[in-house]
Amino acid sequence: MKIILANRYLYPDESATSRMTSSLAFTLARRGFSVQGLTSRQFHDNRDRRLSSREMANGIAIHRLATSGFGRNRLWGRALDYITFHFSAVLWVLRNVEAGDVCVVCTDPPLLSVTLSLPLKLKRARMVNWLHDLFPEVALELSVVRKGWAGRVALAMRDWSLRGALCNVAPIDQMARYLERRRIPKGSLAVVHHWSDGAAIQPIPRNQNRLRRDWGLDDAFVVGYSGNFGRAHEFDTILAAAARLKHRDDIRFLLIGGGHKRAAVEAEIRAQGLDNIVLKPLQPRELLAESLGVADVHLVSLLPPLEPFVIPSKFYGILAAGRPTLFIGDPNGEIGDILERHDCGHAVAIGDSETLAGHILHLRESPERVIELSANARRLFEIDYTEDRGCSAWTKLLSRFLPSATAGAILSQAEAVAPINERSRP
Template identity: 40%
Template sequence: RPGGETPRAEMIAGVRVERVSGLPLTRASLRRRALSYLSLYPALLLRALRLPRADVVVTLTDPPLLAVLGPALKWLKGSRLVHWAQDLYPEVAEALGVLRPGGVLARLCRGLSTWALRQHDVIIAVGRCMKQRLCARGLAPERVWVIPNWAPATVQATDPSAGQTFRKQHGLEDRFVVMYSGNLGLAHPFEAVLDAAQLLRDLRPQIVFVVIGSGPRLAWVQHQAAARQLTNVRFLPPQPREDLAESLGAADLHLVTMHPALAGLVVPSKVYGALGVGRPCLFLGPAESEVAQLIQQFNCGEVLPAATGAVLADRILAWASAPARRQAVARQARAAAQTSQLSTAVAAFLSVFNTLQHQAAYAEPSNLGVCRRCPREALNATTGATGSEQGVCSLRS
C-alpha cells in the first residue's frame, strides 16, 4: 500500500478483512512458491481459530488445497463449510506438468483434497464441466452447486460505443482489433495466436492483435513476437478496473484460450467481460468447457477446439469481413453476459447460506440444489437475511 504497510485488519465497505503473511511469493521458482504457500496454511488456520465463530466458513482455491483447513474449523468451532472452487488441484498441476500425473505426490494431494471436500457441506463450482469433474471424484451431486463467475460491474452496463476513446489513444481507429485481455498463465496456450498473427502480418496489415495483461507466459509471448518480427502485435499492461469497459470495448473480436487438458479444471472468466461489452469471442479450447457451452448456447462467437494458426487466421478474416454479423452478435453476446451477473451470483450465494442456516437450526438434511437446475437460469429467489445478518468467514490468503 502506497505510503505505509498494509494493516493486519481493517474494515472495507462494511466487511472486516483480516490479513496474514507468509514467506514472499515468487513465480521465479516452483520450490520457493510452494514454500510460500506452505507458510500460509498455519498462519491462516491460527488466525481463523482466534476469530469469533462464523456461521459459515468459505474456503477458496488460492493457495491450492486450502480446503484442507476447513474441517478443523467445522469440528472445533461448529461452523458450516462451503468450498468455492475456481480450479481443481492436483489435476491442474498434473495437466500442466507441474506434478507427475498419477505420481505419489499427485495421488496424495488428490486423496487429501477429496477427503476435505467431503467434509464440506456445499461445494460451489464455476461451471457445469467442473461439477462433472467433482462428481467424478465421488462427491455427491446434490452437494455441488454451479454458480458461474461474472464480469466486473463496470462492464455489465456498457454503452455500445464504448472503446472509441481507447482506440484513439492507441492509434487503433482504422484497425480491426483482435484482443486478448487477461492473465497470460500456463493454462493459456498462445502458439496458435502467434502463428495466426504471423500469417496475417503481410496478408492483412490492418488487422492488429492487442494483448492486454500480465502473467507467467507474458515474457515468452513478447519474446516470440519480437523474434518473429510481429509488428501487428501490441502489448499493453493490465487496465484499471474502472477503465475495463473502454479497453474491452476497443476490440472488434476477442480471443480466449485454454489448454485442452484443463476442461472442467478451470473456467476462463475473461470471457464474461468480452461478452459484456457485446463483442464476439473466439474460444480456442475444449468444446466441453463452460465457456464453449456458453458461446454455442447464445451463438456469440465460435469454438475452435484444435485450432492451428491457419485455422485461426481464416476465422479472423471471416469475422473481419462480416460487420453485419458482428453487429448482430453484439446483442447475443450481451444476452449471454446477462446470465452471469454479480446480482445473480449474490442471490445464489445467499440461497446457499440460508439453506445451511436452516439445516443448522433444524438439524435435518435439506435438498441442496437451487443451482443444480440450468446453472445459467436467473435466480429470482428472495431471502430474508442480508449479508450483515449472517456470519460468513472467507478463508483465503
C-alpha cells in the first residue's frame, strides 16, 4: 500500500500548501510509509519555470503532471490550469493507482476530490481529503463564482465527494462544524491543525538579524506583513493605520510577498505618499526565519465571511518566529480567539484603523509587553503547532489503513505521537 499526496504544488515550490503537503510527505516517508507525490511541473509564483516530470526527493517519488501554464494573473488562465491538472490527474490515477492505496487529496486545484472520487473507486483505492481551504465557498464569498445554480451544483458535488471519503481532515474546528451542518458524516471528520517548522524558524534577536541591517530597519519598530497579497486578505485597514502613523519616524511597516492585490497596494502607497512602508518580494525558504524575525509585531488579515473556510498559514510561522500578531478580521473568529486565550496578540475589526494604530503605538512604547507576547507566541507554537505534532496526528490517522503489524512498527518510529484532535473516528 502506498500513500499518494495530490496537490498542485509540491517541493521545491514555496507556496503555503506546498510547504505543508511536502512536510507531511517527507515525514511520512521517514516514518516508514511508502509515499508518492502527485503535482504539476509549475512554480506558483513563476509560470516560466518548469520542473522535471519525475523526481526522487527525501524518500518520496514526485510525479509531475503536464498542464497548461498560464499562471495566476488572470482568472481564465488559472481556470485552464485547473482543468488541465484535473484531466491529467484522472489519467494518472487510472494508470498508476493500485487497490488498497490511499490518496490524500488536497484542495488545490479546487474540487479535486470531485474529479478523483470515481477513478479512485474504480481502482479500489481509498480517498482522504485534506481541506486546506473550502471550495467552492471561498470562490462564492469572493464573487469569483456566482451564487446561483452553478454554485449550488458545485457545493452538492463537493459534498458528495466528501461523503464518499474515508476521512475529511480540516485544519480548524470551525470548518469541521460547518461541514457537520452540511450533513457530512460526523464520523468522517477529523481536525488536525496546520503547523510550521520550528527547527528552521526560531526567534532571532533584533540585533542579530542581518536583514534588519540590510534593509535599513535597525532602529525602527517594525510592523510586518509576510505572505500572499490574496483576495481573501484585507489591506485598507493596514494602509489607513500606516497613514495615521506616518509622522512617527521610529515606526516602519514592512510588507513582504506578492499576489493578486500587490499591485493595488503599491498604487495606494504611492497615492497616499506612505514613505513609512517598505515593500519587499517573497523571500526564499533559507531566509524565512530572518524575514519573519525582522518585524517586532506581525499583521494577519482575513475577510470575516471567509472565517470558516480559510486559515492563514502565515500565522503558524509567526508563532514559530516568536512574534506577536495583530489580526485584522473577525475578533471572535479562530485567530482572534487564539490570540485572546493565549495572550500573544490582539484582534481588531476590519476598518478599525484607529484601534490598530493604537495597538502599534502601545507596543512601540512597551518593550516589556512585546517580550511577553513574543514568549507566549513561541510557547503556544511549541505546545500545539509543531511539525512533529501535526505529522504524528497524520501518522496515527493513516496507520489505521495499514495491516496491524505494519501500523504498529510505523507508530513506534514516531518520536512522540500526538493525540489526534478528532471530532470522531471514521
